[in-house]
Amino acid sequence: MTYAGAIIGGSPEYGETLSIIANPATGDAAGEIAITDAAACERAIAAARAAFPGWAAKPDAERQAAVARCADIIEEHAEELARLLTAEQGKPMNGTGSRFEVGGAAAWTRHTAGLVLPVEYVQDDDAAHIAIHRRPLGVVAAITPWNWPLMIAIWQIMPAIRAGNTVVIKPSPFTPLSTLKLVELLQAALPPGVLNAVAGPDELGSLLTSHPDIAKVCFTGSTATGRKVMASAAPTLKRLTLELGGNDAGIVLPDADPQAIAEGLFWGAFINNGQTCAALKRLFVHDSIYDAVCDALVAYAASVKTGPGTEEDSALGPLQNEMQFRKVARLVDEARADGARVLTGGSPTAGAGLFYPVTLVADAKPGMALVDEEQFGPALPIIRYSDVGEAIAAANAADVGLGGSVWSSDIDLARDLALQLECGTAWVNKHGAIRPDTPFGGVKASGFGVEFGPHGLSEFLSLQVLHD
Structure with missing residues (x-):
């Protein structure tokens, strides 16, 4: 089966170059993908930028409802997503495998839908009114790895759109199929352009991390690549969340x-x-x-x-x-x-x-x-x-x-x-346990920024202080 290499402005796009995604358990093809190029990546960024003002202006309750609907969609298509994930990533269907990952993706999405960061008041009396508001950043680039393709995609996508941003996601070239299917399914819950995807070579990642219309980059991967992401983002002073290697x-x-x-x-x-x-x-x-x-x-x-x-x-x-x-x-x-x-x-x-x-x-x-x-x-x-x-x-x-x-x-x-x-x-007496309500991130060369819960959501928002 040939899969679209991009979802841009709510519609699938097919590039001219075909790539075979291997099944690591057999060496056979898990699927064939029409990979996209730099021009398609530019269109995806433009679609996300065009969709941002309308999405950011929506009442908070509408964005909450849309993210909750995304959780419903993942649950409705759980078995389909799990089988595609096993085919391209190799993990088993059971145990802590594909069904576990898809279930976690749905649970993280549903929890994120309910997160709220209210206005904070420093002073509110006859002498002064000082309030701390939060504003979405703009277009977020999400660059995800091959080990937990769906779960990590959700960790980056959902707080970004919950906060009012729009997204362009680039999955790993090793495991693009399940992410592209996820993005395709989620179009039913989101306005066109809010969530876009491009699959292709590593060069597309460099385009995203350096592009002036990208406000923030989320990257999960190796420390060596994280350094390159940081250097690429520096000229435009992008915000970054880097979840990098550990030992x-x-x-x-x-x-x-x-x-x-x-x-x-x-x-x-x-x-x-x-x-x-x-x-x-x-x-x-x-x-x-x-x-x-x-x-x-x-x-x-x-x-x-x-x-x-x-x-x-x-x-x-x-x-x-x-x-x-x-x-x-x-x-x-x-x-x-x-x-x-x-x-x-x-x-x-x-x-x-x-x-x-x-x-x-x-x-x-x-x-x-x-x-x-x-x-x-x-x-x-x-x-x-x-x-x-x-x-x-x-x-x-x-x-x-x-x-x-x-x-x-x-x-x-x-x-x-x-x-x-x-x-x-x-x-x-345990290792690796994580929860959607508890922040997670690294120190030293394991990166910076945190994911999950209110702390993770705040990474996708800027502060605006109002004095009156």
Whole structure:
């Protein structure tokens, strides 16, 4: 099937160049897309700019109702979107796979519909009236990755339009199909031009980030690309929300119960096959329970099936693209050559598709690429430590700081230590849990700005102070 490469002003557009989107589980085509060019991107920006005054002027209740209708539409088409998502991204239909992602997209949309940022009054008496109002920014460019294509699209689109902005979204070239279908479906809830999409090469992203008619850029992706986005946006002083790479550390204290925490550790690391920015990517375990934690993780991993996402009992799927597949294989091979022990997995799965098994790597050490780099795949280095202060220092030595966790039966101690981690979100006895009412973002090279809830909504608004 050939999909439109753009949705502009409410209508699909087909470019002249066709691109095959691969199914990572089989290597076959998930679909064919007519990719668009710079001229189409310019038309999308123009459509969004033309739609902005009318959308921004609508009563707040109308925008709330439109976003709520978007949630209805996602729910009505949930199975269709989930199957398309599995075909292009590879994740399983069940578990924390495509149905989970589409359900989360609907839930985030519905929560965003209900957000309100009322006028704030600094002073309101006979002496003075000072009120803080909020105004939408204009056209927002949303540039989304391939790991959670629909969920992250919703995180960027919905607060933008809820606040009164208009949007041009560019999905990853690896996974454009589900996003384009989503944008097509949502036209039924929105005036033409409020939400536009363009699919094509990375050059379109550069056009969006540098364009003078774009007021804000939302980007989720690598730190290296985030730096390029920031540099491209600098001449026009655009607002930015950058959710960039992470290399999250988890620290297991000596009083933790290995059997009790094994499942939480596993899914903290391997949700979406490890292809999650805020997944647990470095696990520090105290020497006194190191072997017991390793054994518990190996036993749990044996119960988890990796297979094609279309098989209803698959819990994990393939890596999404060959670039990431090769990176994970390289990092594991290098760690093994440097003296680490592979407890399970450790080599590509034979046969079709980009399947790499769950891989647990013991005796890993800082300095190994598998520890120091974000692997973004199903390989977890397990690092032995004896002094918790040294473990926290090693966790904080990374130049990124998205998330981190502490695992212990002493909740008060775990909280105190978690607050010493240099990251945007810290968890106790869990990792990666996020909510639509709680802000999420990183520190250091993991970016800036936050998403979700009132704090996230405010990122799409400017302040105007009225004195009278």
